[in-house]
Structures are given as structure tokens and as C-alpha cells.
Amino acid sequence: MSSSHSSPVSFVRPTVDAEIDAFVERRRAQLLEVGPELAPVLEALDAMLTGGKRLRPAFCYWGWRGAGGEDVPAIYTAAAALEFLQACALIHDDVIDNSDTRRGLPATHRRLAALHAGSGWGGDSAGFGEGAAILLGDLCLAWCEEMYQASGLDAGALATGRVPFDLMRTEVMAGQYLDLVEQARGADTVQAALRVMHYKTAKYTIERPLHLGAALAGRHEELGPVYTAYGLPLGTAFQLRDDVLGVFGDPAQTGKPAGDDLREGKRTVLVAETLRLAGAADAAEFRRRLGDPGLTPETVEWMRGVITDSGALTSCERRIDRYVEEATAALETDAIADSARSALSDLIVATTARKY
Template sequence: MPEDPFDTDGRYDLASLERDLPAAVTAELADYLAGRRRDTVEVAEEFAEATDDLARFVLSGGKRLRPTFAWWGWRAAGGLDEPGTVLRAVSALELIQGCALVHDDLIDDSATRRGEPTVHARWDRRHREARWTGDPTRFGAAVAILLGDISLAWADDMLHEAGLDPAAIARARPVWQAMRTEVLAGQFLDVRGHATSDSRPETALRISRYKTAAYTVERPLHLGAALAGADDATVAALRHYGRDLGIAFQLRDDLLGVFGDPAVTGKPAGDDLREGKLTLLVALTRAHPDRATAAVVERTLGDPDLGADAVAAAREALHTLGVVDDVEARITELTASALDAVRGADAPALAPPAPERLADLAVAATRRVR
């Protein structure tokens, strides 16, 4: 059982809460989603059943990184008062994540997420099993779009209903707006990159910045700092840390998408190759002068029937080309730059224990196996 985060007066105890912040976020989400279910039942029982699927998806997995970074942005800027209100507000970031993942899986036509069928795949199967009329694939896609949309709408509602004072909401609003725009822009750039075959390394890094880094680390930190009324120097340092660490996080994700263990990642081996993702690994491969070895990787991209032998050959080719080492070196450099922004000689004084926790999070984000 997770530790009770409340003190004897029913208020949040910071030390207890921070010992298992992901569990506290999950509890906030469960409470909020239970309340929203009552709204959906009033519309239609069938709609409530659909949003139950979204709730299960949001609650069943994930590292709660975005609320965690937002929390430590708040604490780094001296946040102490009303922790329960802030926890509820930053937990809304998981609903942004829910929207992004449901839509991203649909765009990539991914069959699994966290070892389970993706939302569109599950509703496609329900349509087939019930023998409903129409195209089950289009139906699954339509439901995934709608559930992603409701997740985005509820994220806004959860933030604005958290009980923040008007001044804090006013400080948070431009950050929240920028984050939503950036994640959608990053998704658009990714889709466009595929359509135009733009596989330049700078394009891959720009997509990483906006599709993942901005809404995973940089803007959540910025949001938390804004809620605490941080000064410009603190915001700049946290955004520097967030930008570089967020890109390093995505580059680790790219490596796991090719080299990760399916039993740990919950996705098939080499799934990024199968989906033809234009990652930095692919961009560096396409720019490499050894065209014969690069062709081994190129032949795997976008092949939905890619087998284990082809995945193994592509992995070997990526190592031979040296692009795996290149990406690992970039992760190391970006992580060091991020840490320097919050712990270096020129870093602003952040409220303890935020610098230590940010250092721990940097390690967790870039040395993970899933």
C-alpha cells in the first residue's frame, strides 16, 4: 500500500507525498476521472463505457514524468503552499499525455502500447466481434480520435478546476497554451517529415524537441515554476534543463524503439523500424557514406511484416555504421548540459531538494530500459 500522503489535519504532507509522487498523481487522476464518469453517464451509458476505456488507459501505466517534472519546477521555484491544489493541477498533464498517445498510436498504426492493444485496435476488434455495420478499422480510428479529444478537453478542465488562485492561473495560462500548440506542431512536423521523406538530422532533432521534449520536460517544468511565481533566471535555467534533457529522453526512446526488450518495453522488437519512424538514428544512417551497410537498415523501414532476422541485421548495421555510438554521445552531452543549467557554477539558486531531485530525474530519463 502506498504511504498515506496526508497529515493528521487532512492536509498533504510534502515528505510523504514526494516519496511516491507517481502514486499520488495516479490517485488524483482516479478521483477526477471518477467524477467525470458521472457526467458521461448522464449523456449515454455507451459513452461512459467508451470513456471508461480512456480512464483505464490513463490509469494503467506510465511513469507520470510530466506531473513529476512540473512538481519539481514548482518546488525549485520555492513552492510550498497548497500542495494538494498544485498536485491536482499538474496531474492534468497526464491527460495531455493520454491524448498524445492515443492519437500517436493511431497515426503510427501501432497495434500495442504497454503490452496491451492500442485504443484504436481495441475498438476495431470490438466492432468485428459485435458484427456491427461499416468498416471496423475506420470505426476504431474514429473512436480513438474522439477519446483523444476528450482527454485533451478534460486536461484543460482539470487544470482550471484544481482550485488555483487567479494569479497562478494567469501565470500558467501562456505556458499551458504554448505546450499544447508545441506538441501538436511536433506531431504535424513528424507526419510531414514522413510524407516529404525529410530525414535530415536537424529535422529529426526539431521533431524531437517539439513532439516530445517540450511537453515532456521543458514546459512541465516551466508550468510548475510559473505556478510558484518564479523569476526569469529560474525559468530560463529550468527551461534549458528541460529542453536538453527532453531531447536526450527522446533519443533514448529512439534507441529503445530499435534495441529495446519487448518484455520490458511492451512493444514488439524493432517496432520503430517496422513503423518507419524518421528518428535521428535513421537520419544519421541516411547521411552515412557507407551506403551498402545503410541499405540494410533502409530495407527494414516501414515493413509491417519485418521479422526477427531482419531486425537483428538492422541492429548490427546500426552499430557498424557508428550511429548508435553517435546517439549515445549526444544523450551524454545533452544530459551534462541539462545538469549544468541547474547545478553548475552559473546556475540560479533553486530551492532544495529540487537540484538533487532534478539530477535523479535526469538519470532516470536517460538511462531507462523502457
């Protein structure tokens, strides 16, 4: 295999996709043996797993290569397991946020609610959809563990990898809860938004997958601090870019309706900066409108105008640039194998240079 003609993500993706497909195919028979009723659940899972950027497996793989690991099949399997954790997080996240869509398709709980309604079953379709989606998310969490453990890496490596692997799962759930709390208490400070981002995205998406790759290759102690210095600022920049796209992004690219983050009332850094920088009247009106699921396109456009005119968008773009500089500087070390340094540099661009 040679990565000279592909991006660091597309280099990893085909093998990761094949590993996920093979794993689900082996489990499909088990589930259908339980009952044919599980077929639509598998279809919902297939829809969820088909999309996605495969960033976590990519960072795990390049973390392994940066630690001197060879290009062996088992690392792809271990890295691919992280996609089941991501599927769990997204399925549950959509239930929590009451989202209608994910990647341009109906969110899992909406899809399964439609199954209930279309089948003419008794009870509440929305409640059924949410319950079924929670169970499917739980199944994905179990499968993440199962796939990691059966990856084919030796027992010693898997045991060493357990520290970042377990921390990653704990931190993303804790970060998700922090997000819920901040939404509930209407926190609108940059500091509160950054704390959620630190655990829910930066550690989970980049730092811990890199740590996992290094630990599996037996170099976690040495490379952990290097990967932290690179991964945390990059993970924060990635989420800041996502937040900007959540307000200004093209629905054809984001898979969500324009301004959906404003309708959901997400307490992002972009929102916190807007409330800090806007004039008192605009800030008060912005705060009143934030989280209204019935926002019209005209109101979304007005809110975008406040974000831009207040300087909040520029402030976020400057933050992204600063974090990118930090991540780039962290790669200037001989500790990372040459074969991976350019890939990790390319991943900075891949995660932060998405346009709106």
C-alpha cells in the same frame, strides 16, 4: 511528506494517480448518463491512464518546488492535468502511426475496433475504432483544460500559468505535424529529426512542465531560462534514449514488439545517423527496408547490426551523454530551491539511464 525514501517520480505518482482517478470517477457518471454505450470508452481510457511514467506531472511539481512552491494538494491536481494531454497525444499518435499496441496492451483504436467487430455492428471496424479513438483523445484534451482550471490554485496563479500551459499544447500538436511531414517526405537528416524532437518531446515533456510549475509559483520570468537550459537538453536525451529502446529495447520493458520503430519507419536521429555512417550498399538496403510493416525478426536483426556496426548507436549514446552533461550543468545555480535541486538531478538519471 518526505521525498528522502523515494525517487522524484514515485514521490509524486501516488497523489497524481489518486487525482486522476478521482477526476475520472466524477466524470464517469456524466458519460454513463449520456448512454451505457460509453462504458467501453471509459474502459479504454482507464487502460490508457493506468500505465505511463507520470514524467510531465513530476517535472511540473518539481518545477513548482524549485521555484519555492509549498507541497500543497492543488499543485498535484494542476500537474495531474498534464496526464490528460499525454493521453490525448498517445491515443492520436497510435492512430497516426497505425500502432497495434501501447504499453503491452492493444492500442485504443484497436481495442475499440474489436468492440465494433465483436458487437456485430455494420460498417468498417477499423474505421470505427479510429473515429472513436480520435473522439476519446479530444475528450482527454478537454479534460486537461477542465482539471487545470479546477485545480484549486488561486486565479492569479492559474492565469500566469496559462502562458506555458497553452504553449505546451500548441507546440506538441505542431511537433506532431512536423513528424508527419518528415515521415511523408522521407527526411533522413539528423537536423530534421532533432527539430521534431525539440517540439514533440523536449519542450512538451520537460521544459514546459517545468515552466508551468515556475509560473504557478510566480517565478517564471526568473527561472524560465534556467529550466530551459536544463529541460531542452534533457528532453532531447530522453527521446534519444527512447529511440534506442524502440529498436533495441526488451518488449517486456517497452510494451511494444522488438523493432517496431523500424517497421513504422520512424525518422529518428538513430536512423539518420545510420544512413549517414553506413556504407552505400547497406544504407540503400536499410532505407529500402525501413517502414516495411512486414519486417521479419531476421531483417530487424540485420538492421540492428547495421545500426551498431556503422557506429550510429555509439554516436547516439555519445549525444545522450553530452546532453546529460548540459542538463547537469544547468542545475548549478542558486536560483533553484535546494529542496528541488537534488530531485531534478535524480530526474536526469530517471529519464536517460533506461537500458536495453
